[in-house]
Amino acid sequence: MAAAEKQAVTGAGPFNGLLTWIDQRFPLMETWRSHLSEYYAPKNFNFWYYFGSLALFVLVIQIVTGIFLTMNYKPDASQAFASVEYIMREVPWGWWIRYMHSTGASFFFICVYLHMFRAMLYGSYRKPRELLWIFGMLIFLCLMAEAFFGYLLPWGQMSYWGAQVIVNLFDAIPVIGPDLAIWIRGDFVVSDATLNRFFAYHVIAVPLALLALVVAHLLALHEVGSSNPDGVEIKNVKDPKTGKPLDGIPFHPYYTVKDTFGVVVFLIVFSIVVFFAPDGFGLFLEDNNFIPADPLKTPPHIAPVWYFTPYYSILRATTESFMWALAAGVIAMAGLIIWSVKNPRTRIAVTALALALLLGFYAFDPKVWGVVLMGTSVMIFFFMPWLDRSPVRSIRYKGPITKTAIALFVIAFFVLGYLGTQAVTEERTLAAQIGTAVYFLFFFLMPWYSKMDKCRPEPERVTSK
C-alpha cells in the first residue's frame, strides 16, 4: 500500500502518532506543506498585503455571527422588524452579535476595496494572475449580492425602498424587464415573498458560492504564487541548491505571524466601532432603517449604504443631457480604436458596435443606459488584466501618466461615493457626471496611456530594507 509507506510525521511531540495515522489516510502533511510551511511568498510584502487575510477573517466573523442571528430572526414581513428589535433588546448579547454582523458588512467592503486597490497599485492582476483576479472579482460580485440581500432582512424603510429601487433596475431591461422584476420579487411589489427568498439567498445560496470562490481564489493564488510591491517574479531567481526562490519566505511562520498581528490591530478598530459607533454615524446603519418598512411612503431621502454609493451616483448621473456626452464618448473611443488598430475586421466591428450603441442611445430611455453604465462600472474591473499594457507591473516603476490617472480615479471614486449619499441638485448632478466621465476614462484610455507612459526599468530582484 502506497499510503502506508508514507514517512512518519515528526516534530509534533505527543501528536506524532495521531498525525501519522491521519496522514496515511488523508493528504494532511502535503496540504500543510504546499499551502503553508513551504508556500514561498515574496519577502517584501507591505501594509497593503494585510487586507486579503483580513477579508477572510471578516468572512469568518460574518458566518459565525450570521448563524447565531438566524436563531432568532424571522423572515416574515409582519415579524422581521420586530424580531430584529427582539434580538437587539431581549436576546442575551443579541445586540453584540447583530452589531458585529452589521459592522462586519462594512468592514468586509473596506478590506475588499483596499485589497483590490493593492492589486491595482502593484499590477497583481497582470499575466499570469488574470484568473486569480477574475475569481476575486466574482467574490466581489457575490459580496455585493450578499450585502444587498442582507440589507432587506431588517425590513426597515431603507431596506424596503433600497430593494424596491434595485429590483426595479431589472425592470429597465427592454422587453423581458417587467416580467423579470416580478419573477425576482415573486410579487408585483417588494413583499413578504421577496423577503423570504432574499433570506434564502442571503443565508445559504450566496454564502455557498462565496466560499467556493474563496477556495478557487486561494488555489489560483498558490498555483501562480503571490506578486509583490515590486511586481517582479520571485520564481525567476532561485537558490541553485534548494530550488527555492531567493526572495521568498515560507508563508508559515513568517506571514501567519504578520497576519495575526494584522488581525489584532483590526480587532481593536473593529471593536471600537462595534461598541462606540455601531451605526458608523449613519453610514453603516442608516437612520431611516430604524423605522419599519412602509410600502406607501418613501422616506424623504433614500441612499444606499456607503459601499454602493459610487455606482449609485453613476446611475443617477445618466440623464437625458448626459446622453450627448455619452454619444460623444462612444464616437471618440471608436475613432481612437480605428486609428490605432490596423486590422480591417476589427475596424468594421468597432464601427458597427459604435453605430449600434448610438442607435440604442436614441431608441431606449436614459434610464436603461443608466443601468447599463452602472453595471459597466462594476464589470469593467474584470478587463483590467487586458486593459493595462504597461511594460511594468508595479506603480513603483510606472510613469507620471499612470500615477496621475490612478490618483484621479481614486478622487472620482470618493466624489461619486460622497454624492451618492446626498440628495440630488443640479450642481451635484453635474459633479457626478464629471466624476462618471473620469471613472470611465481611467479604464477606457488605459490601453493607450499605460503603453505610452515613461516607465522606469524593473529591478531583477525585489527591493526591501
Next chain:
Amino acid sequence: MSDQSEVNRRRRSLVIASACAGGASAVATAVPFAASMLPSERAEALGAPVEADIGQLNPGEKMTVEWRGQPVWILHRSKEMLEDVKLADGKVADPKSERKKGELTPEYARNEYRSIKPEYLVVVGICTHLGCSPQDRLKAGPEAFESQWTGGFYCPCHGSLFDLAGRVYKNKPAPDNLKVPPYTYLSDTRILIGDDKKGA
C-alpha cells in the same frame, strides 16, 4: 487502426447523444424551480380592485389608498391647481400622454388633466424611474430643484419631477408620466380603483 477509430466514432456519438439528453433533462428540471419563484396564486388574488370614498376630500387635498400593495393617490385639484397644470405644459416631456398609451394612460384619461373629471387626479404614486414614491410639493413657488415650480410631485430618490397631472418633467431620470390606474366612478363620491368596467 481504422477499426478502432470506427469504434471511437460510435462511442463519441453515444457520448454526445447522452450528454445532450442529460443536459436537456437538467434544463427541464430547472423549469419547476424557476417557476416556483413566480407570484403565487394568493399573491395574484390580492390584486382585486379597491373602493375609495372621496366625499370628504376638499379642494387641494390628497388621499392615498393601497391597491396591489402600491399607493394610489387621489388629488382633488382646486381651480388654481388646474391652471398650474396648463402652465407646466412647456416643461413636461409628454404633455399629451402619448407614450405607452394603453399601459400608462387609459383612453378616458388621455386629456390635458389626465383624468375622467378634471378636478380629481387618480395616479399610482410610484415613480416610473425606479419605483420610489414621490413627495407632495403641491404649492406653486420657487423650490430648490426648480425655481419656477408650478406645483406637483418631487421624487426624493433621483430627483424626478411631476406636475399636478402626474406628467414627468423633461431631462429627468424618470422616462414616463405617472401611471393612471384603471378606475371608474361608482357614484359622485365613490371611485373604484383597479377596474374600469362599471358594476364589475
